[in-house]
Amino acid sequence: MEHVIRSVRADEWPLVKELRLAALRDPAAPMAFLETYEQGAAHSDEFWQDRALGASAAGSGDVRQFVAVAPDGRWDGGVSVLIERPDAEVRFGEAVDVHQAHLVGVFVRPGARGTGLAEELLRAGTDWAWSWAEPRIERVRLYVHEDNARAAAFYRRIGFTATGRSVPVPGDPSVQELEYAVERAV
Template sequence: MDFLIREIRGDEWERTREIRLAALQDPAAAIAFLDTYEAAVERPDPFWQERAEGASDSGAGSVRQFVAEAPDGHWLGTVTVLVERPSDEVRFGEAALVDQTHIVGVYVRPEARGAGVIDALFRAAVEWSWTLPEPTVERVRLYVHEENARAAAFYRRFGFAPTGGKVSMPGDDGAHELEYAFPRP
């Protein structure tokens, strides 16, 4: 399967919205995302415009969204990377103890799974993390639901390792998200 990995552009808010809504309709969405389709579909256009601009190649630099784009322009998958510093407000999980990035919003369309899309998206996310001039990122982390075995298996295969950290799922104190990290080489 042919595809190109690239950073989104600020004016691609409609495509950003479309792939997010597709992700939230995936059967694994309940254990993969901290958002719902019902909530996301109600968000106004300015929300999506701001989100795309902030995660684009022209954004402020603390968030970057990558997409896998097919030759026909169709987005096959996406991943978002957040810069986290010890002094930052905690978005999810435990506070950062070192300068790090946090991978979120991982999604590959069913028809593109098994074609190397996720590997290429993760390579782009991790490489972007290592090339940041400031801060110097010490590790890349992510959280995965304890029942999301397929995602956890990929993360381990890619080189992420469980840290032992875990947090309760918002709205379900009986379920947990497990922290995985990929240290700077």
């Protein structure tokens, strides 16, 4: 693969912003993200600086964003990983009684789709989660809009299974986000 998969650095906030706004412009964005392009574009530079810092190795440690960097420096995709602890506030979905990682913001630019890039990004995120010694991460989860069959099929293909848990989409309780997870191998 010609892309380099790595975590973001705090000073790369303009690229973090550009990738997120590209994701929010994607036709699948209404099913894939809980934010509109207009909401994302309205955030201040300080917001994006804080977001990049928090998702970098220099941040709190509980969040990491991985990106796929093309040879020309363009970011062609990304995923963020949130470490969730049973005794902490749940950011989205239901709480569970184990330490887990939550994958969010999965995006690959249309021109890079079908190349294995999404799988490599998810592998980097899950490998990072499994590398935690304390707390030991027992499962990695993500949520998929109930109408996003393409994404659900992809996640199943790489080993995620539907857990049977779901949560209503914020702003539209008639639609569900379905939880998929992969459990830690012993």
